[in-house]
Amino acid sequence: MIRIYSIGLILLTALLLLPLTVFAQKTRVHGTATYNGIRPLANVNISLDGTYDGATTDDKGQFAFETEEKGLFTVVAKVTGFVNVTQPVELNGAASLAINLVFTTKAVTLNDVTVRPRLFDLTDKNKYTVLSPLDVLTTATDGNITSALKTMPGAQPVGESGDLFVRGGTGTETKVYIDGLLVNNFTYSSPSNMAARSRFAPGMFKGTFFSTGGYSAPYGQALSSALILETEELPVKSSAELTISPIMTGANLEKLSRDKKTAYGGGVSHTTLGLYNMLAPGAVLFTKTPRFWDGNGFVRRQLNNGGMLKFFINGGISAVGLDRPNLDYDGVINNIRLTNRNLYTNLTYRQHLSGGWKWQAGLSYGHNSDLTSVAARVDGGFRPDSLVRQADQSSLWQARSVFSKLILDRTRLYVGTELQRISEQRNSSRYVDTFLAQFAETESYLTDRLSARIGLRLEYSSVLRQANVAPRLALGYSTGTNGLLSVSYGRFYQKPERQFLWQTTDLGYARADHYIASYQQLANDRTFRAEAYYKRYNNLIRTTPTPENSGWGYARGVEVFFRDKKSIKGVDYWLSYSFLDTKRQFLDYPTAVQPSFAARHTASAVVKRFFSGIQTNIGLSYTYGSGRPYANPNRPADSFMTDRTPAYHNLGLSIAHLMSIRKAQSVLVLTVSNALGNRQVFGYTYSARHPERREAIVPTNNPFIFVGMFVTLGADRRQEIINSQL
Amino acid sequence: MKALVITLISLVTLPYTTSAQSDKYQKAMEKNLAQFDTARTASSLIGLMNNFDRIGAVEKSQWLPYYYAGMCAMNLANKEKDKSQIDSWADKAEVYASRADSLSPNNSEISCLKATIHFARINVDFMSRGPKYSALGAEALQLALKQNPNNPRAMVVLAQLKRSAPEGFGGDKAMACQLAAKAARIFEQTPAGNTINPTWGQSSAQALLKKCEEPTAQK
Numbered sequence: 001m002i003r004i005y006s007i008g009l010i011l012l013t014a015l016l017l018l019p020l021t022v023f024a025q026k027t028r029v030h031g032t033a034t035y036n037g038i039r040p041l042a043n044v045n046i047s048l049d050g051t052y053d054g055a056t057t058d059d060k061g062q063f064a065f066e067t068e069e070k071g072l073f074t075v076v077a078k079v080t081g082f083v084n085v086t087q088p089v090e091l092n093g094a095a096s097l098a099i100n101l102v103f104t105t106k107a108v109t110l111n112d113v114t115v116r117p118r119l120f121d122l123t124d125k126n127k128y129t130v131l132s133p134l135d136v137l138t139t140a141t142d143g144n145i146t147s148a149l150k151t152m153p154g155a156q157p158v159g160e161s162g163d164l165f166v167r168g169g170t171g172t173e174t175k176v177y178i179d180g181l182l183v184n185n186f187t188y189s190s191p192s193n194m195a196a197r198s199r200f201a202p203g204m205f206k207g208t209f210f211s212t213g214g215y216s217a218p219y220g221q222a223l224s225s226a227l228i229l230e231t232e233e234l235p236v237k238s239s240a241e242l243t244i245s246p247i248m249t250g251a252n253l254e255k256l257s258r259d260k261k262t263a264y265g266g267g268v269s270h271t272t273l274g275l276y277n278m279l280a281p282g283a284v285l286f287t288k289t290p291r292f293w294d295g296n297g298f299v300r301r302q303l304n305n306g307g308m309l310k311f312f313i314n315g316g317i318s319a320v321g322l323d324r325p326n327l328d329y330d331g332v333i334n335n336i337r338l339t340n341r342n343l344y345t346n347l348t349y350r351q352h353l354s355g356g357w358k359w360q361a362g363l364s365y366g367h368n369s370d371l372t373s374v375a376a377r378v379d380g381g382f383r384p385d386s387l388v389r390q391a392d393q394s395s396l397w398q399a400r401s402v403f404s405k406l407i408l409d410r411t412r413l414y415v416g417t418e419l420q421r422i423s424e425q426r427n428s429s430r431y432v433d434t435f436l437a438q439f440a441e442t443e444s445y446l447t448d449r450l451s452a453r454i455g456l457r458l459e460y461s462s463v464l465r466q467a468n469v470a471p472r473l474a475l476g477y478s479t480g481t482n483g484l485l486s487v488s489y490g491r492f493y494q495k496p497e498r499q500f501l502w503q504t505t506d507l508g509y510a511r512a513d514h515y516i517a518s519y520q521q522l523a524n525d526r527t528f529r530a531e532a533y534y535k536r537y538n539n540l541i542r543t544t545p546t547p548e549n550s551g552w553g554y555a556r557g558v559e560v561f562f563r564d565k566k567s568i569k570g571v572d573y574w575l576s577y578s579f580l581d582t583k584r585q586f587l588d589y590p591t592a593v594q595p596s597f598a599a600r601h602t603a604s605a606v607v608k609r610f611f612s613g614i615q616t617n618i619g620l621s622y623t624y625g626s627g628r629p630y631a632n633p634n635r636p637a638d639s640f641m642t643d644r645t646p647a648y649h650n651l652g653l654s655i656a657h658l659m660s661i662r663k664a665q666s667v668l669v670l671t672v673s674n675a676l677g678n679r680q681v682f683g684y685t686y687s688a689r690h691p692e693r694r695e696a697i698v699p700t701n702n703p704f705i706f707v708g709m710f711v712t713l714g715a716d717r718r719q720e721i722i723n724s725q726l
Numbered sequence: 727m728k729a730l731v732i733t734l735i736s737l738v739t740l741p742y743t744t745s746a747q748s749d750k751y752q753k754a755m756e757k758n759l760a761q762f763d764t765a766r767t768a769s770s771l772i773g774l775m776n777n778f779d780r781i782g783a784v785e786k787s788q789w790l791p792y793y794y795a796g797m798c799a800m801n802l803a804n805k806e807k808d809k810s811q812i813d814s815w816a817d818k819a820e821v822y823a824s825r826a827d828s829l830s831p832n833n834s835e836i837s838c839l840k841a842t843i844h845f846a847r848i849n850v851d852f853m854s855r856g857p858k859y860s861a862l863g864a865e866a867l868q869l870a871l872k873q874n875p876n877n878p879r880a881m882v883v884l885a886q887l888k889r890s891a892p893e894g895f896g897g898d899k900a901m902a903c904q905l906a907a908k909a910a911r912i913f914e915q916t917p918a919g920n921t922i923n924p925t926w927g928q929s930s931a932q933a934l935l936k937k938c939e940e941p942t943a944q945k
Contacts, residue, residue, distance in 0.1 A: 043769075043772045043776075045776035045779060045780070047776075047779075047780045047783065050784060051780075051784060052754050052777075052781050053780070054776065054777075054780045055773075055776075056769075056772055056773040056776045056777075080814060080818065132854045134853055134854040135854075236858060236861040236862050236865065237865070522810070525809055565851075572853075615892060617853075660892075
């Protein structure tokens with residue numbers, strides 16, 4: 001008995017010590033992985049949990065592997081873009097085992113991997129036109145965000161204003177947000193009919209998202225368009241930048257802490273057109289050279305709990321004085337002076353909370369003061385009785401809080417609140433408004449191809465004593481690997497402008513309803529987008545005889561955009577065309593007509609190329625706008641706004657040459673706007689007393705040339721450490 | 727008696743399984759690394775990445791499986807022709823690199839991998855991404871050389887960066903050649919053993935050196 005046992009034992013031991021492969025019965029596990037049982041999925045990682053065994057699916061979604069394991073196991077299938085699938089299996093020694101793995105759920109984010117599907121993805125802001133800071137710098141001829149956006153479809157070439165006029169809307173129908181917080185006075189203050197630049201440098205923002213309609217529920221109070229800017233995160237290293245130009249001088253410092261979790265810095269700049277106007281006097285006779293002093297500071301800190309705190313402050317003082325002939329009285333000159341003080345602060349915090357919630361909060365204060373005086377000058381002397389002073393003071397406090405969470409694996413929910421306290425004062429007229437908005441929005445994949453965004457926004461304004469409900473809806477259908485068909489609807493409300501509310505607060509919201517259908521193709525550095533829209537305006541403000549919400553209007557049109565970075569090596573170009581048919585009855589318009597800021601046809605072409613041999617980037621942009629209407633008082637009332645300005649042509653040139661001066665990275669920039677010197681007329685101002693007299697509204701400088709040098713000093717000691725390695 | 731048999735069996739199998747496990751790990755790694763050295767197509771790299779991922783999921787204390795899974799993903803990012811997909815591979819590579827990092831902190835090889843991932847992201851848009859990601863990559867290489875001053879892979883990658891970047895933006899062709907020469911020396915001195923530790927980089931160092939010896943490179 002013992003012997004038998006001993007033999008058995010020896011045999012058993014031998015059996016165990018011999019390589020298992022000799023004896024083990026292998027099982028071939030095979031099958032397919034699909035999405036919803038139909039679409040085969042390639043590159044799926046199939047594994048027998050707890051072992052090395054597994055395989056990767058091929059293009060047909062098929063896989064096969066061999067295993068020697070026995071017993072109960074779990075098969076795990078993982079692939080980017082989907083929620084993992086697990087299936088229990090029993091390996092009972094059979095030679096083959098077939099399993100089919102069916103993925104049912106698309107993931108917006110999968111574990112710690114950010115998924116960027118090329119299909120309709122709301123989180124990627126496909127609905128928006130996205131420009132990088134570099135796009136702005138190499139497109140705009142004045143380093144100005146809004147000028148670069150004017151080459152995009154939907155934006156009108158309104159050269160006499162720095163605002164964005166979108167799809168038949170006025171400049172005030174576009175609102176600008178920085179990290180979710182509203183910015184009033186995004187551009188510098190300027191006398192009427194003179195375009196002003198943005199106060200903020202494009203390099204401050206990592207992303208510029210321009211929505212020309214149908215934007216989502218987190219934003220409101222803009223009938224036409226939202227410009228959403230996101231500020232930069234922590235810099236890679238400390239650096240300093242100097243700007244040297246006859247027009248502008250400035251210095252900026254950005255310091256990154258040793259632990260790389262805090263960055264702080266700031267800068268000052270001074271802009272003056274003194275020398276420029278001396279060398280090349282423009283159309284405007286300045287009595288006080290336009291001069292701008294600006295300063296800014298920021299702190300960004302990554303907290304130990306993963307939260308990100310950002311603060312920035314931006315302030316500026318500017319002054320300008322100019323003479324304009326008084327059209328009503330011969331020999332009289334109107335002297336206009338404008339002094340502006342502006343402050344904007346923005347504090348934001350974002351953090352991941354427990355339970356998958358994400359929290360974004362913001363606090364902001366802004367203040368703007370414009371002091372304008374107009375005095376008549378006769379025979380070189382001021383007439384004291386003609387002096388008119390206007391003091392405008394605006395302030396805006398706001399707080400914002402947004403919570404978001406991924407629910408049901410395929411839906412992201414956003415819930416937020418916005419509170420604003422607005423004070424607007426002109427001389428002794430003043431009103432204060434407390435404005436509250438609540439919104440909720442979901443972004444979800446309904447099926448593999450169909451996605452939806454459903455939002456609702458509630459607003460209340462204390463000055464209007466009125467609430468409103470604004471629904472927003474978007475549906476996207478992916479037509480293959482890169483195509484996206486989408487429809488959207490949105491209702492948008494906007495409070496009347498301050499000049500009306502000073503007169504009466506017995507007014508209501510103006511309203512716009514947007515209906516948009518679009519198709520876009522995004523692939524391999526090529527973007528094509530075609531969009532058709534209809535926009536209906538209701539309750540616009542009419543001013544005659546007194547302000548009331550009885551205006552209306554519509555805008556409809558078609559836009560095409562094509563951007564290509566691929567076809568010609570090294571060349572990035574885009575073409576855009578907008579057709580706009582719009583009429584509105586508002587302000588003092590006697591009937592519904594095409595408004596003065598709307599051009600029927602707008603087209604632009606931008607081409608950029610970096611020549612690496614000479615380290616130079618050359619960009620050209622051309623914008624065309626068909627003639628815009630203007631009111632001619634010499635015509636009868638039924639011919640209101642039937643005259644058209646000449647068509648608008650603008651060729652912009654931008655040359656940036658990279659060079660190093662004593663190891664400092666430098667960029668030498670030359671930009672020219674309206675390089676061909678085409679006469680640009682934006683409209684006419686007519687004399688009230690002598691309607692036969694008029695003055696054309698033209699650009700201040702035409703062409704305008706900017707030469708400047710930007711020197712970056714990287715305050716890093718990387719080189720020393722490398723040298724010590726050699 | 728029965729109890730004795732069971733005890734004996736477990737006594738025999740226990741040490742067997744542990745040593746077999748590490749032997750199995752070594753073998754599996756060697757087998758996949760042999761394929762990794764010759765992998766050229768995207769599908770073979772994806773398959774290898776998944777293989778390393780599975781090994782990593784079982785070998786919870788080994789950093790090398792995730793390191794190589796990250797190398798596969800980084801190579802896939804470099805091979806990807808669809809620029810909109812480069813980031814998703816780079817993201818994947820970064821996840822693997824940080825997993826490896828948590829298993830083996832302060833590892834020069836992992837810092838070097840992270841650098842190459844940053845460089846892969848530049849290909850999405852050279853103009854807008856070049857400055858940021860080349861700086862991030864240079865910083866990761868810097869860290870790699872601090873963690874191991876004799877890591878020849880970090881030297882080769884740094885040499886490639888110094889050679890390709892324009893002067894004034896961190897480029898320095900002479901230094902590139904010096905770094906390549908030093909890396910090549912270290913590679914020669916390293917005994918060619920049967921190892922699953924990172925060994926890549928020698929051919930790149932030699933290719934760089936060859937370019938340095940061409941007369942045109944001297945100016």
